[in-house]
Amino acid sequence: AVVSTQSTGGQLKAGPIRRPDHLRATVRWDYAPDICKDYKETGFCGFGDSCKFMHDRSDYKSGWQLEREWQSKEYGAHENDNYEISDSDDDDIPFACYICREKYENPVVTKCKHYFCEACALKHYKKTKKCFVCEANTGGIFNPAKEVIAKMKAAEDS
Numbered sequence: 001a002v003v004s005t006q007s008t009g010g011q012l013k014a015g016p017i018r019r020p021d022h023l024r025a026t027v028r029w030d031y032a033p034d035i036c037k038d039y040k041e042t043g044f045c046g047f048g049d050s051c052k053f054m055h056d057r058s059d060y061k062s063g064w065q066l067e068r069e070w071q072s073k074e075y076g077a078h079e080n081d082n083y084e085i086s087d088s089d090d091d092d093i094p095f096a097c098y099i100c101r102e103k104y105e106n107p108v109v110t111k112c113k114h115y116f117c118e119a120c121a122l123k124h125y126k127k128t129k130k131c132f133v134c135e136a137n138t139g140g141i142f143n144p145a146k147e148v149i150a151k152m153k154a155a156e157d158s
Helices: 037-042 062-072 118-127 146-157
Strands: 002-006 011-017 107-109 115-117
Touching: 107 118, 107 146, 115 118
Parallel strands: none
Antiparallel strands: 002 011, 107 115
């Protein structure tokens, strides 16, 4: 915005206005205007059921991702795999530690059935006595995770 003002010397001063140093503007592009942003990011919306936006936490592919798949001839190549029902019963066992997000090292399980590396679990237990995931009291009980150990051995053998 160009403004003409009169300075203290009685001269007319014209030109752009300087931006304030203490304000900062951020821009957020909204590619899905019908989805509640609070609910998508946090899983919670202050408006609850009266929110006029759709509560959806799904992750969809953007147009550029679809175009890249189409150009690399990968679009729809694995589509049949999406509808297969897995025979494995261990779908509820995570593949990585919740704390360090790495492959398990000496896996342990809590009373509330959450799996961690032994070192991560003990390190977190020193800070707080609660479970890292659900914040239930662990009571210091970390049993060896036999299911995860068996799963890791089966993966190594194959």
